[in-house]
């Protein structure tokens with residue numbers, strides 16, 4: 001088991017290195033120059049010397065390979081450098097924006113799991129019933145609807161409902177406060193984006209739960225469980241669900257990685273200053289160091305969520321644990 | 324004393340895309356207390372379906388029990404409530420399935436899979452159930468029970484898993500054990516061990532045994548009586564020795580010629596049964612074995628023959644020419 005986990009962690013290294021190379025060179029393929037943007041931002045003209053000085057300041061005068069080595073080495077030491085745009089440490093920029101994104105992601109995952117597993121199970125147990133039909137329609141709608149559209153609709157719905165019931169429209173605040181400072185306010189900020197993302201997320205997980213359950217319910221060992229005279233609750237909870245969870249856990253992990261990417265759109269819609277928005281700004285500004293750092297952060301989270309899936313998998317399935 | 328189990332006109336059908344399959348078509352038989360009854364027949368003859376129907380375990384959809392009566396200890400199992408039926412399953416009647424590889428839950432320990440039956444039926448607490456599980460492993464001949472109880476199915480061999488299945492089936496001292504081809508998936512040497520184990524356990528527990536098999540050799544050795552199934556019906560039934568030595572139905576004769584026999588000099592070769600089992604969705608009114616039968620005459624097409632007594636007591640066959648054939652084959656076999 002421990003060897004398995006160590007092996008998985010070692011396997012993360014090539015993935016991270018590949019991602020680093022990809023983002024480093026792709027960024028440099030995008031036409032544009034941060035110094036031109038910075039110096040010309042006020043509409044003023046600037047001299048060749050000023051441009052060269054700016055390049056020297058952010059290290060563009062060094063050969064490309066050296067820049068790459070510095071970037072990778074910095075990442076290994078957890079030194080992310082300074083933002084080429086603001087001049088502040090990248091770690092500082094990200095730390096300011098990270099909590100809101102993290103809170104949305106975690107809340108969305110919780111919402112997704114809480115909705116998906118019971119509904120998917122019921123849907124499978126009552127296959128082809130009207131309950132099943134409603135659940136499946138709900139799931140397909142969640143997958144089909146784009147998240148920005150869902151976000152806008154949910155905002156409008158909240159506006160209208162509060163207008164009707166409270167007499168004046170209410171908009172969730174956008175200036176984030178951490179959960180531990182003011183839980184209610186914090187939740188009121190992230191709940192809508194979390195529901196918007198969580199809905200889609202739950203739809204995917206629900207479909208997987210349903211199909212995995214249907215498959216497991218046909219297994220011989222379920223027939224054995226019935227032949228033992230066990231009550232249905234035990235057959236479902238103890239015998240079927242644990243087996244059906246294996247593929248569901250995988251989907252939840254994969255979707256979590258996607259979710260982090262999906263934050264870019266959602267934060268834009270809800271006007272929240274999270275990491276997703278920071279990434280958009282960094283790319284627009286051609287801020288290489290910041291972009292690289294955020295992309296590496298997202299990649300690391302994806303890889304880690306994969307690791308968590310693998311560990312959960314081993315925990316659920318003794319055939320892997322004792323392999 | 325009435326029999327322990329009395330099955331009357333039991334029918335089961337599966338609705339499939341190609342039509343309704345009458346997998347079990349009005350079978351009747353009895354099982355006495357402590358008796359071993361074998362059900363034999365080719366693949367697809369409805370053996371498993373008939374056994375699952377007894378416990379009302381036919382998957383629905385696509386299947387359903389379409390009629391009949393299953394008297395067990397005087398109660399009709401087909402009329403019990405779901406809760407009453409659950410008490411019968413695993414409590415009064417234990418079942419062992421064909422596939423030990425897939426019939427145990429891969430993510431639960433062996434111990435859990437044994438103790439949960441005891442908790443369900445006996446209301447046993449964890450510790451009592453655990454002690455009983457150790458005892459059960461001893462009964463089915465598994466050494467080092469403490470270690471085995473903590474293991475998972477994939478860590479055990481096929482024969483070992485089948486012993487676990489048997490331990491589960493006998494956990495609550497059932498009066499009847501149904502074993503659906505308990506040895507087909509196992510090595511030949513293990514097969515004999517498992518059959519001996521089942522035989523000795525049923526004797527010890529004073530339980531009746533219904534053993535499903537397509538091996539008539541097993542029947543002769545272990546069963547008191549035998550029911551031969553073909554196309555969803557019982558076509559011959561009687562004391563095992565009588566059926567084995569004086570078969571009354573051409574299908575049984577063909578079955579016998581297709582397996583090695585210990586009581587005869589080694590045959591030059593085995594005769595597989597000619598032709599294919601019939602398509603159950605399109606049976607006509609005549610004898611279902613007719614197309615493959617070398618004794619078939621015109622009259623066989625008119626109706627499906629009913630079970631009729633043969634010369635031996637308690638021995639029945641569903642063949643129009645049963646008597647003639649029996650005499651003819653006495654010499655031939």
Ligand SMILES: Nc1ncnc2c1ncn2[C@@H]1O[C@H](COP(=O)(O)OP(=O)(O)OP(=O)(O)O)[C@@H](O)[C@H]1O
Nearest residue numbers: 337339344346365366367368369370371372373385
């Ligand atoms: N779930 C099912 N759906 C549709 N048809 C089924 C189903 N189960 C069994 N049948 C059909 O019922 C008939 C009897 O099947 P059954 O499994 O009882 O045969 P069997 O005698 O046990 O054969 P085997 O020796 O292969 O186990 C077959 O024609 C089979 O196709």
Ligand SMILES: [Mg+2]
Nearest residue numbers: 370371372503
């Ligand atoms: Mg079968």
